[in-house]
Amino acid sequence: VPDELLLGLKFIFGPCAVPALDLVDQRSVTRVTSPSGRTLYQVLGSSGKLYTCYSSCHFCTCPAFEFSVLQKSESLLCKHILAVYLSRAVGACQELSVSEEQLTSILLAEEEEEG
Amino acid sequence: LCRGGLAERLCRLQNRERSAISFWRHQCISDAKIPSDKSGVLIVKILEIFEECTIQVAICQQLEQSPATLSPEDVVINAEEPILKVLFTRETAAHLKSRPQDVIHIYPPWQKLLLRNADVPVIMNTYFSQKVLLSEYSEAREKTCGLTKMLIRKNIISLAQTFRLDDLDDELHQKSSDNQQVACAPQIRNNCNLKQHPLAQSAVNDSLLEMVESQGAVGWREAQVQVVIQRVYCLPARQGYRSHIQGNKPLYKPMSNGGMFCRLCLLVQDAYGMFSEVQLQSLSSTDDIEQYCRRWEGKFCWLAGMKILQRTTRGRRGYNVFVISSLSVPPLIPPSAKSKSISMTTNLPPPSFCYILTVRSGEVHVEVDEEEQISNLYQPPAVHGLKEILRIDGCNKRCSFGAQVLYLRLQTKHSVPINQREILLFVTDSTLQDVVHMIPKVVAVAVTASCVLSTDIIEALSVASRLVFFKDALWGNGKIICVERTVLLLQKPLLCSAAGADLSELTGPVRLDELDSTTQANSICALRGTVVGVNESTAFSWPTCDRCGNGKLELCPQDRELLYCKQCSEVVVTPVLKMQLEVFLSCPSRSQSTVKVKVWQCPGLFVLLTMLLFTQTYEVQSVMGKEVGLLNCYVHSVTSHPNCVALEEIVLL
Numbered sequence: 001v002p003d004e005l006l007l008g009l010k011f012i013f014g015p016c017a018v019p020a021l022d023l024v025d026q027r028s029v030t031r032v033t034s035p036s037g038r039t040l041y042q043v044l045g046s047s048g049k050l051y052t053c054y055s056s057c058h059f060c061t062c063p064a065f066e067f068s069v070l071q072k073s074e075s076l077l078c079k080h081i082l083a084v085y086l087s088r089a090v091g092a093c094q095e096l097s098v099s100e101e102q103l104t105s106i107l108l109a110e111e112e113e114e115g
Numbered sequence: 116l117c118r119g120g121l122a123e124r125l126c127r128l129q130n131r132e133r134s135a136i137s138f139w140r141h142q143c144i145s146d147a148k149i150p151s152d153k154s155g156v157l158i159v160k161i162l163e164i165f166e167e168c169t170i171q172v173a174i175c176q177q178l179e180q181s182p183a184t185l186s187p188e189d190v191v192i193n194a195e196e197p198i199l200k201v202l203f204t205r206e207t208a209a210h211l212k213s214r215p216q217d218v219i220h221i222y223p224p225w226q227k228l229l230l231r232n233a234d235v236p237v238i239m240n241t242y243f244s245q246k247v248l249l250s251e252y253s254e255a256r257e258k259t260c261g262l263t264k265m266l267i268r269k270n271i272i273s274l275a276q277t278f279r280l281d282d283l284d285d286e287l288h289q290k291s292s293d294n295q296q297v298a299c300a301p302q303i304r305n306n307c308n309l310k311q312h313p314l315a316q317s318a319v320n321d322s323l324l325e326m327v328e329s330q331g332a333v334g335w336r337e338a339q340v341q342v343v344i345q346r347v348y349c350l351p352a353r354q355g356y357r358s359h360i361q362g363n364k365p366l367y368k369p370m371s372n373g374g375m376f377c378r379l380c381l382l383v384q385d386a387y388g389m390f391s392e393v394q395l396q397s398l399s400s401t402d403d404i405e406q407y408c409r410r411w412e413g414k415f416c417w418l419a420g421m422k423i424l425q426r427t428t429r430g431r432r433g434y435n436v437f438v439i440s441s442l443s444v445p446p447l448i449p450p451s452a453k454s455k456s457i458s459m460t461t462n463l464p465p466p467s468f469c470y471i472l473t474v475r476s477g478e479v480h481v482e483v484d485e486e487e488q489i490s491n492l493y494q495p496p497a498v499h500g501l502k503e504i505l506r507i508d509g510c511n512k513r514c515s516f517g518a519q520v521l522y523l524r525l526q527t528k529h530s531v532p533i534n535q536r537e538i539l540l541f542v543t544d545s546t547l548q549d550v551v552h553m554i555p556k557v558v559a560v561a562v563t564a565s566c567v568l569s570t571d572i573i574e575a576l577s578v579a580s581r582l583v584f585f586k587d588a589l590w591g592n593g594k595i596i597c598v599e600r601t602v603l604l605l606q607k608p609l610l611c612s613a614a615g616a617d618l619s620e621l622t623g624p625v626r627l628d629e630l631d632s633t634t635q636a637n638s639i640c641a642l643r644g645t646v647v648g649v650n651e652s653t654a655f656s657w658p659t660c661d662r663c664g665n666g667k668l669e670l671c672p673q674d675r676e677l678l679y680c681k682q683c684s685e686v687v688v689t690p691v692l693k694m695q696l697e698v699f700l701s702c703p704s705r706s707q708s709t710v711k712v713k714v715w716q717c718p719g720l721f722v723l724l725t726m727l728l729f730t731q732t733y734e735v736q737s738v739m740g741k742e743v744g745l746l747n748c749y750v751h752s753v754t755s756h757p758n759c760v761a762l763e764e765i766v767l768l
Contacts, residue, residue: 004240006125007132008226011204011240014169018122018129025120057278072328073271076168 020082029087030094034103043080155223167270171208201238323385339417342383343492349377349567377567394473413493421472500546510591518542538562566597580768643744648699658690713763
């Protein structure tokens with residue numbers, strides 16, 4: 001990975017860049033797939049909490065996303081989403097296969113938290 | 116950070132870059148004209164600027180050479196010159212202060228990005244940019260333009276874009292704009308407000324959150340937020356008030372420096388339900404807090420350029436959750452928006468945080484529209500009768516009521532300094548007086564030191580029985596207390612929702628509860644009984660000032676025969692002699708206990724007292740069995756072993 005690319009990341013994504021790269025270094029991103037083909041990403045945050053990011057659209061369950069991206073429109077994305085994209089690009093995703101029920105329960109668990 | 120990982124690498128690169136940038140900036144300031152014939156310099160002319168997610172996007176035209184030799188009018192936009200999208204970070208943008216038609220030199224290292232599905236290349240890493248001033252004309256323009264605010268359009272990425280819903284049907288799109296979703300509304304407003312002509316007036320905003328979070332942004336200081344004043348109250352400053360208690364009658368004396376100091380505060384709410392406490396100027400106790408309440412509560416107010424003191428969250432000091440939770444949150448879309456009907460209910464929980472703002476000194480930033488009528492969003496305090504309040508379930512609820520103050524007592528805890536002592540007010544109203552049993556006729560209201568009382572109130576309370584209006588007192592654990600943000604008023608507020616409470620003065624004599632088995636300490640009651648014993652050693656008499664009732668008279672320094680009252684600062688010519696004696700009574704209403712009363716004014720025992728004090732003897736027969744009553748008393752203590760109640764005769768206001 002050339003230096004210019006890293007600096008470019010920093011330019012565009014600002015404060016998210018270094019934490020996202022750190023998450024990639026630590027292989028914190030896991031791609032979770034189910035037999036039907038549904039995928040989502042789970043990122044182990046720095047606090048130890050597991051956040052879920054969707055692959056079909058820009059979404060993360062972390063409070064930073066809710067605040068900076070959705071509410072204030074200040075950031076394009078949070079460090080977890082960036083980590084997902086970067087991990088995909090460098091091939092540093094861990095893979096996990098789960099059953100349909102398990103995937104559903106992950107998705108539903110987020111909903112319950114929100115409610 | 117992982118050793119040797121990408122993050123660590125970026126950190127190191129970033130640090131190097133940062134020092135290069137600061138060096139460059141320094142050079143820019145000191146060296147106005149950097150020769151532009153270095154290779155790798157990108158020369159662009161800005162056509163349009165907007166902001167997106169803290170990055171400033173400038174649509175530019177690339178120029179072959181610096182038009183240093185040409186005047187601005189001569190520079191014609193050549194249609195064949197390539198268009199670029201140049202990105203600047205917030206800091207660079209602030210440094211450049213660019214406007215359309217400006218020419219910028221971008222020094223290396225910058226980067227060019229070609230996106231797959233876009234024609235226009237993107238230029239990034241533009242830290243080393245400099246605006247080029249072409250001639251005196253543009254320099255002068257620069258100076259004048261620099262003074263006026265330049266509001267840059269903010270391009271908000273809609274949620275539809277974020278969630279990639281763009282490929283949905285148009286019909287769905289239509290629906291989503293009519294749909295009363297939370298996130299959309301403020302964004303629509305943003306777009307409307309910020310899409311402005313560069314020299315436009317600052318917009319009037321109605322979101323506190325937006326104002327607070329855009330602090331420091333361009334034009335923030337002048338932007339105004341429209342809010343509704345829900346409550347006006349005072350918060351205590353460090354000095355307190357001094358009070359004296361003479362015998363049974365409390366007297367209040369303002370401090371020699373002019374009185375108690377407190378800070379006038381407003382609890383404001385914006386159209387979206389967000390609360391904020393705005394701390395204004397200091398008041399002395401001579402200022403009429405009541406007047407501010409009357410003039411300002413319920414009115415619209417414009418705040419500008421506030422300084423943020425604190426952001427408090429529920430559960431922390433400063434978060435006046437109790438007042439806020441007694442106020443509801445209005446519908447998320449204010450009725451003024453172009454929506455047809457709002458079907459949402461308003462049972463929303465109060466926000467979990469609140470900003471505490473203050474005015475910057477020397478600048479007037481709060482304008483209250485006193486002329487306008489009361490806002491629809493105002494929630495006046497809900498007034499209830501005391502009977503209803505005593506029945507409220509739950510703890511720490513704010514309540515407002517009007518009541519007649521019967522008696523006042525200063526809590527004398529010697530470990531607490533005098534200006535922080537609690538005052539106990541005994542109050543009643545028609546809802547309590549009219550009831551027969553099971554509900555007390557009189558309720559004690561504790562006024563803590565954190566509740567600010569104006570001198571008017573204090574004077575009024577100590578003189579005669581008054582109807583006092585209590586706004587936002589706290590009810591919990593069977594007690595009513597006045598704390599921070601509770602306001603005591605002498606007049607009923609103009610606007611309050613009185614749910615069947617009668618706020619008129621009581622007619623007819625006030626009745627107290629009679630002493631019985633349920634009587635507790637620190638309450639007042641009435642009793643009747645017969646004398647069964649006298650505690651001779653407690654017989655005591657002392658002279659008091661006939662003007663003010665001061666019981667602590669001193670010997671006159673000039674003439675040791677005369678008495679001097681410090682409060683009146685005069686000699687007391689005819690002192691009033693007060694006497695006190697402790698007697699034991701047998702009360703049929705509480706027959707199991709020994710009732711010990713300190714009497715001093717009871718007419719029936721006057722002769723006894725006189726005899727005891729001056730002759731040291733008394734006729735036992737004349738005293739024993741003597742009927743005493745109905746005596747108004749303050750209960751000092753109630754003990755069960757021995758079963759004894761100690762009281763003191765009092766005079767109601």
